[in-house]
Amino acid sequence: MTSTGGPQFHGDIHGSQIAIGNHDVFQRQYVAAQSKPDEGLTAAVRALLTALEHLGLHAEEEVGVRQDAEAALEEAAQQEPDVGRLRRLLGRIQAVLVPIAAGAAAGTATGLTNETAQLAQTVLTDLQHALP
Template identity: 35%
Template sequence: MGGSSIDKRAIAKFTKDLQREFDKQGPIRIPVETDMPELPPLGSGSSGTTVNNYGPVFHGDVSGAQIAWNNETVTQNQQNATNTSTVAPGYEPLAKLVTDLLEQLPQVGLDEQDRLETAEAANDVLKEITGVESPEPGKLRRAINLLRGALSPIRDGLITGLAAGAEDWAKAAIAGLTGVS
């Protein structure tokens, strides 16, 4: 190299002075925004999507109802078992939380495999608290722990590329699942 040299002492002094200034100012904070949609809070009852209904809309209980819409011919059969989809008494808030979670899960931005595994864990919880028999505490505890485990990487920020608010969403879901059995 012709005629130039690196002044290592000057660089060391500059680095030390720069560090001193950073130490005075505290941590550097940079706000980050994504193009992903904001997730609604769990339990809000709104998935944040627009639904266009091109047929009958029912508001209220339609248990056991059958309907055919815009059909040339239709054959309907129905078999009703007693309380096949009833939420076990006392587990209604858990059912609401898990149902909201399943509704909002596609908006979180998980890859297909993680989304399917999380949905499967959530459906296991619902399966245990609905039906004819009372929930079995051991099975329900395992199902809830699996669901919390599936949500933990989201809460901890270990998965990149998720929707804005996904960490808080997962944190709220895990908090809602804590202490339930």
């Protein structure tokens, strides 16, 4: 494959502004902070709870993830949810799921099936997109 000398993008680009071949560029981007988590967060956490028993977690990990997920649902339902607390809860959940999602690359050496790793990756992606 030969390069044309121009920029190359590999993967998704979200929230970026790119100007190519221009001398003077003026761009603005407004990102509104979300004060209350939307239904996407609730749906993502509920999907995690549904998938939890299929992720092959150790019993202690499963209990911890379930408690964090339920706490996240309760926090998200508050009139004024604590976004920092939500991020901490979801961060702990992600820390448990990342090694499982990475299991697709490790294959059978980890004892995980490709389906389990893919499920963990899907749950992680949904949570990441739903983070406030």
